[in-house]
Amino acid sequence: MSACCNDDPRIHDIKSKIRVVPNFPKPGIMFQDITTLLLDPKTFKNTVDLFVERYKNKNISVVAGIEARGFIFGPPIALAIGAKFVPLRKPRKLPGEVISEEYTLEYGRDCLEMHIGAVEPDERALVVDDLIATGGTLCAAMNLLERAGAEVVECACLIELPDLKGRDRLKGKPLYVLVESH
């Protein structure tokens, strides 16, 4: 079961605070907008707490967040569990020496980058983003961490779009989500 216990009263509140915006960024897409969740301090705190409760005793030494919405949820988790935070970014944003991982989009390709030296071999890593769709971005993120010698313990997202089967693209790594959207 991917989502955490559905009878946790915090989950219902979190799901209700996510706004669906039709036809964004293009016709036919029902965009899952987490900005409305961020407007409710209690709900935002509950969201972070649910992840922290899961990971605080798992010896996670690095939380990697995917630009840009992974930057909102990753750092609070990292701070609470005493892990370092590593931003995974679009090309040419990180100023130092980087490693790059290319991945496919619906049309074309994109690239995710991580600073060299940010992650050491054998570190235990958590990858965080707001949502998993096809899993392409998360897969690229996992590859970057593994290329640096880290072990990806789990991927964590607020929202999963299960119909897009992103879970299958995570190379057998576990995925933990709070809500599913069909």
Add this chain to the structure above:
Amino acid sequence: MAAAAAAISPVPKDDLERIAKISATIRVIPDFPKPGIMFQDITTLLLDPVAFKDTIDLFVERYKHMNISVVAGVEARGFIFGPPIALAIGAKFVPIRKPKKLPGEVISEEYSLEYGTDKMEMHVGAVQPGDRALVVDDLIATGGTLCAAMKLLERVEAHVVECACVIELAELKGRDRLGEKPLFVLVSST
């Protein structure tokens, strides 16, 4: 780098110690994104859990009794520092983004770059009249981005209480571009 806060009022020794440690974790990358620019890289700060926590704590200690109801973070590095501050002080977090990223109805504010202009956007309805706002970014350079963020908030009749950054590039006089709005930074780089 100097502890900027000391110039304004006496800073407790503990604060100075934390600031010195924070300052030491910031990495300077020459000639990024173009020749002649000494880029202040905060990603190395984020690799030190104590330094990162101290950074957030210093802001939280300052703002927790100021009745701040909204923390606005400027994309993308403002998204790293803003949310932990918002969570700790019980404020909402509002992302201020580059064009076409926010999915709902937005208001836009244009601002000038060295060459040309750019825009920042905020969701309509995120901020209410009378909200007391803090604007957060990792660094203030010319102040153009912060100024645009402030204008977005003021256009919806929020009161911008202060702008907060980890780093100030004092030479670029961004502080002056904020007019009467106070700016609080942890480290000042010349």
